[in-house]
Amino acid sequence: MNQVALDEKILRGEKSQAVRKKLIGRTPKSAKVSRDGKMSLAQEVVQTVDLPHPIYIDSAEGPYLNDIDGNQYIDLTGGFGPNVLGNRPEVVERALGSQVEKGWHFGIPTSGQEQLSVLIKEADPSVDKLVFCNSGTEATMYAFRAARAFSGKKVVALFDGSYHGVSDYALVKADAKSDRSRPTSTTLGSGVPGVVADELMLMLPYRDDTAFDLIRERKDELAMVVVEPVQSSNPRLDNQDFFSQLREVCTECGVLLMFDEVITGFRIAYGSCKEYYGIEPDLVTYGKAVGGGLPIGVVGGRKDIMDTFSGADGAPFIFTGGTFSGNPLTMSAGIAAIQYMKDNKDEIYPYLKTQGDRLGREVNQFCRLENIPAKLMNAASMFHLVFSSNEVNSARDIDSSLRTVEREFYLHLLGHDVLVPGIHLAFISWAHTEAVVEEVINAFQLAFMDLRHDGLI
Numbered sequence: 001m002n003q004v005a006l007d008e009k010i011l012r013g014e015k016s017q018a019v020r021k022k023l024i025g026r027t028p029k030s031a032k033v034s035r036d037g038k039m040s041l042a043q044e045v046v047q048t049v050d051l052p053h054p055i056y057i058d059s060a061e062g063p064y065l066n067d068i069d070g071n072q073y074i075d076l077t078g079g080f081g082p083n084v085l086g087n088r089p090e091v092v093e094r095a096l097g098s099q100v101e102k103g104w105h106f107g108i109p110t111s112g113q114e115q116l117s118v119l120i121k122e123a124d125p126s127v128d129k130l131v132f133c134n135s136g137t138e139a140t141m142y143a144f145r146a147a148r149a150f151s152g153k154k155v156v157a158l159f160d161g162s163y164h165g166v167s168d169y170a171l172v173k174a175d176a177k178s179d180r181s182r183p184t185s186t187t188l189g190s191g192v193p194g195v196v197a198d199e200l201m202l203m204l205p206y207r208d209d210t211a212f213d214l215i216r217e218r219k220d221e222l223a224m225v226v227v228e229p230v231q232s233s234n235p236r237l238d239n240q241d242f243f244s245q246l247r248e249v250c251t252e253c254g255v256l257l258m259f260d261e262v263i264t265g266f267r268i269a270y271g272s273c274k275e276y277y278g279i280e281p282d283l284v285t286y287g288k289a290v291g292g293g294l295p296i297g298v299v300g301g302r303k304d305i306m307d308t309f310s311g312a313d314g315a316p317f318i319f320t321g322g323t324f325s326g327n328p329l330t331m332s333a334g335i336a337a338i339q340y341m342k343d344n345k346d347e348i349y350p351y352l353k354t355q356g357d358r359l360g361r362e363v364n365q366f367c368r369l370e371n372i373p374a375k376l377m378n379a380a381s382m383f384h385l386v387f388s389s390n391e392v393n394s395a396r397d398i399d400s401s402l403r404t405v406e407r408e409f410y411l412h413l414l415g416h417d418v419l420v421p422g423i424h425l426a427f428i429s430w431a432h433t434e435a436v437v438e439e440v441i442n443a444f445q446l447a448f449m450d451l452r453h454d455g456l457i
């Protein structure tokens with residue numbers, strides 16, 4: 001179906017009209033905030049819900065979000081990933097309350113930094129040393145700098161379909177028109193100098209052995225290869241061979257390997273994807289879950305590379321800073337969350353995997369039975385619904401012509417009280433009970449049927 005026909009169907013669709021009427025009718029306060037905000041905000045925080053207008057959240061608890069109009073939704077946003085334990089877990093709330101009574105920002109560190117670093121090292125024994133910063137973006141940016149300083153080489157390689165935050169280096173993407181096995185790079189959005197894509201970064205094909213040839217060819221200028229052990233655009237856990245080979249090739253070529261575990265850290269397993277795959281990268285970045293829901297980034301790894309942060313033992317010193325790095329509130333929330341995960345890891349992680357796989361399996365079974373061209377991809381509790389009849393190997397296989405249908409799907413899902421944010425990456429948490437997961441499965445089925453009713457799929 002072409003775009004014009006699709007738009008026409010949505011415009012006239014009985015279900016499309018009904019869900020818009022329902023959502024607009026029950027969210028007048030959000031509509032007003034959105035109108036008023038346009039006077040002063042250059043942009044909403046990106047990728048929130050904007051169907052049919054932004055919806056503003058007032059409070060959250062466990063698996064639920066409540067908007068400012070008093071509507072309740074099952075939350076599949078997971079705070080964009082950090083909320084592995086759900087919204088407002090009691091242990092974190094208590095820790096934050098105690099910290100607030102003592103003060104929340106001193107600049108000078110508290111002992112919380114040491115406590116959280118010990119907890120992270122316990123979960124990830126391959127980390128000799130680590131540093132804290134305020135976001136995943138900062139963490140990956142520092143890691144690129146450390147790798148360049150340590151190796152004396154300037155190029156950092158990323159994979160097609162990856163996301164590593166919004167620093168200039170991370171905003172280098174594969175040119176969608178380029179050869180999928182030897183992709184060329186381009187920059188995302190204005191303001192990032194082309195030289196970053198042309199000279200400082202290398203794009204590698206994902207789940208494609210040509211990546212190993214490219215690393216071998218460029219090894220003399222390649223400081224580090226960076227990979228998300230689960231790409232949020234293409235969540236899956238069947239990469240054992242690819243990652244094992246990647247580790248071997250990087251070692252053979254004298255190129256550092258980094259796992260960017262900002263989104264997977266303490267979500268896929270207590271020991272993160274490194275534990276799941278049994279692979280030791282040289283550097284790792286964490287973020288999201290490690291802060292217990294407060295802003296955080298972490299760079300960790302081998303002592304000799306991490307020495308660049310202090311210049312210890314003659315390592316080339318890199319400059320870093322950050323007013324709020326290691327702040328006491330984040331440290332308290334992170335300690336409470338990670339300690340809880342540690343104490344309950346044998347229940348939490350099998351549960352997240354079982355329920356995640358169940359959600360994926362049941363939605364996919366339904367799609368197969370009903371002949372719906374969609375697949376819910378998942379890596380344990382992380383999901384991405386791909387509207388495509390093709391087998392998805394890398395993000396290149398995702399059929400972007402179905403984006404309008406995808407958007408409409410999430411509108412209907414919201415109409416059935418399940419909220420997935422605009423990035424269309426969904427999560428369940430420890431707080432999503434089996435009954436809640438059942439409700440999510442039902443809502444997915446109803447939303448697909450709404451699309452079918454209007455002839456969109």
Ligand SMILES: Cc1ncc(COP(=O)(O)O)c(C=O)c1O
Pocket residue numbers: 134135136137138140163164165166228232260261262263287288296
């Ligand atoms: C793998 C990965 N790296 C880095 C980032 C950037 O983290 P932040 O949004 O905290 O800057 C993200 C965010 O989604 C991510 O998924």
